[in-house]
Amino acid sequence: MGEADRDSKAAYNYPRFDEHVATGGDMADEDAFRASPWAGQRAPDFTLPRLGGGDVRLSDLWRSKPLVMEFGSFT
Amino acid sequence: MFIYTREAHPGENVPHHDSFDRKLACAKLLAEEAGISRDILVDDLDGTVHRAYGLMPNMTWVVGRGGRVAYKANWTSAANVEAFLGRFLAGQAEHPPGTLPAMYETQQAEFRYTDRKRFMQQLLRNGPRAVAEFEKAQQLWAQRAAT
Numbered sequence: 184m185g186e187a188d189r190d191s192k193a194a195y196n197y198p199r200f201d202e203h204v205a206t207g208g209d210m211a212d213e214d215a216f217r218a219s220p221w222a223g224q225r226a227p228d229f230t231l232p233r234l235g236g237g238d239v240r241l242s243d244l245w246r247s248k249p250l251v252m253e254f255g256s257f258t
Numbered sequence: 259m260f261i262y263t264r265e266a267h268p269g270e271n272v273p274h275h276d277s278f279d280r281k282l283a284c285a286k287l288l289a290e291e292a293g294i295s296r297d298i299l300v301d302d303l304d305g306t307v308h309r310a311y312g313l314m315p316n317m318t319w320v321v322g323r324g325g326r327v328a329y330k331a332n333w334t335s336a337a338n339v340e341a342f343l344g345r346f347l348a349g350q351a352e353h354p355p356g357t358l359p360a361m362y363e364t365q366q367a368e369f370r371y372t373d374r375k376r377f378m379q380q381l382l383r384n385g386p387r388a389v390a391e392f393e394k395a396q397q398l399w400a401q402r403a404a405t
Contacts, residue, residue: 221363227311233298249346250320255261
């Protein structure tokens with residue numbers, strides 16, 4: 184479990200963008216998007232830490248009004 | 259709301275995350291530099307939420323009340339999301355007399371407008387390596403397109 188877990192994190196957090204593309208990582212990302220839930224399907228629910236404190240459950244955010252979620256990093 | 263993922267273009271200044279503490283520190287730095295006022299949630303080091311939603315580097319999703327996906331986009335265009343939200347909220351609330359709203363789905367090609375100069379500046383902010391690796395990737399994409 185330990186080694187597989189480390190490999191998974193290492194694979195997800197690629198150190199080089201050019202190698203990510205060279206190994207087809209960008210195409211795998213596009214495939215993963217197409218495979219993710221479609222309109223009308225249930226959105227996966229998770230609890231995440233919030234900058235500024237506390238944990239937030241996604242389903243609490245979409246309980247009373249639509250939730251806009253943007254994913255991203257520095258670039 | 260913003261979910262902080264892995265660094266799409268790691269470089270000398272902002273390297274790939276090797277611990278959750280580093281990821282959290284990068285998220286804080288991003289919040290300060292980009293002046294993001296929305297809530298920022300930090301995904302775990304393994305990218306659990308990012309994986310579940312499909313791994314693209316800058317997606318926008320809208321989840322409606324009841325937890326059903328209302329909108330999923332593999333890249334982000336604020337204008338496109340706003341236009342969608344206008345239709346989505348109005349569609350539920352307003353309908354011609356004698357009719358009822360019934361939901362349906364589409365999948366469609368849309369355009370966003372990329373500021374290449376700004377993007378290169380953002381890459382450089384991550385580090386010169388991020389710029390070099392992006393340029394290398396462009397060559398790889400060109401080769402791919404040619405085959």
